[in-house]
Amino acid sequence: MFRKLKPVQLLVVFALLLLLFAITQWMQNRKGEKTFRTEIAPLDTAKVTEILLQEGKKEVRIFRTDNLWKVSAGHAEWKADPNAVRNLMEEISLMKAEQVAATSDALWKELGVDDSAGIHVTIKGKRKILAGIVVGRFSYRPPLSPYDRQGTAVTYVRRSDEKNVYAVNGFLRFSMAPDPGSFRNKNLLSGQSASWMRLRFTYPGDSSFVLEKKDKGWYIDQIPADSAKTEEYLGNMEHVIGYEFADSAQRAQFPAFALLVEQNGGNPVEIKAFPSDSVHRFVLSSSQNPESWFSGKNGLTERIFKGKSYFSGKEKGMKKKD
Numbered sequence: 001m002f003r004k005l006k007p008v009q010l011l012v013v014f015a016l017l018l019l020l021f022a023i024t025q026w027m028q029n030r031k032g033e034k035t036f037r038t039e040i041a042p043l044d045t046a047k048v049t050e051i052l053l054q055e056g057k058k059e060v061r062i063f064r065t066d067n068l069w070k071v072s073a074g075h076a077e078w079k080a081d082p083n084a085v086r087n088l089m090e091e092i093s094l095m096k097a098e099q100v101a102a103t104s105d106a107l108w109k110e111l112g113v114d115d116s117a118g119i120h121v122t123i124k125g126k127r128k129i130l131a132g133i134v135v136g137r138f139s140y141r142p143p144l145s146p147y148d149r150q151g152t153a154v155t156y157v158r159r160s161d162e163k164n165v166y167a168v169n170g171f172l173r174f175s176m177a178p179d180p181g182s183f184r185n186k187n188l189l190s191g192q193s194a195s196w197m198r199l200r201f202t203y204p205g206d207s208s209f210v211l212e213k214k215d216k217g218w219y220i221d222q223i224p225a226d227s228a229k230t231e232e233y234l235g236n237m238e239h240v241i242g243y244e245f246a247d248s249a250q251r252a253q254f255p256a257f258a259l260l261v262e263q264n265g266g267n268p269v270e271i272k273a274f275p276s277d278s279v280h281r282f283v284l285s286s287s288q289n290p291e292s293w294f295s296g297k298n299g300l301t302e303r304i305f306k307g308k309s310y311f312s313g314k315e316k317g318m319k320k321k322d
Contacts, residue, residue, distance in 0.1 A: 041131035043093040050124040053178040060178040071183045078291045079185040097166035111156040111165050112136030132160030135172050186241040188286040193234035195263045202258040209308045226313035242294030251276045251283040257305045
């Protein structure tokens, strides 16, 4: 049959066969795309009341009570950072499967999604479990194009009620690890300096002083404070967070320094600095977040506790303790 066809006709037949093959492959790919879920754990975040993170013997519970989020580990319980909880829920809800990595439990251990190696994430509502996933190991996928210098990090994830394992973009194992510090409230002070009326600095000896707002300016003992230094300090103090928790650090019984922020239309906030070891230097507490203790290193103590001469423009800040 093909011997009777002219070269041009053979080219047409070959082109048609090639087109048919391409269409068949496309149809198979389309069919394959529909055989697995792309949304692994879609959530209505408004219905979530509890998130449980488990890895081996480590367990962290994040739960909502009286419209406030809290986090607990063992017998300890703290206020949670609502933004961190919201980000976690959104990351789970928006998780997309890029491909199926396994369809049976034969590869669970290798992909890190078995019971012993995986991070178990259970999301609960008021009366039922909304979703459950197991987060496994991550791997690096090299770039497909020679012009793309960056590859892709993928994490292997499976639903608790399925055998399928999915490849998901990102380092999910870091963001879902059962580390309570990742979800705790880190605030020492959060507020608007426009509402602050008086800042009382308590130091050893006779070095204590009061920074007070009068009319539109700030004063220390009836003497106007340096406006640029004062405004810079107040702006830096509107949102102060701790960099490192130090709940179990050794600390003195009484504080060495204290700052009381008195505000118009709100409760006063007091931050105290307790002498500690050579690692932390000081351990800080705040009445705005009384459940937590923070390390005073990395310049946190110096940022909060300024001397009187700082506000006169003669000193950069409190001298560091040797």
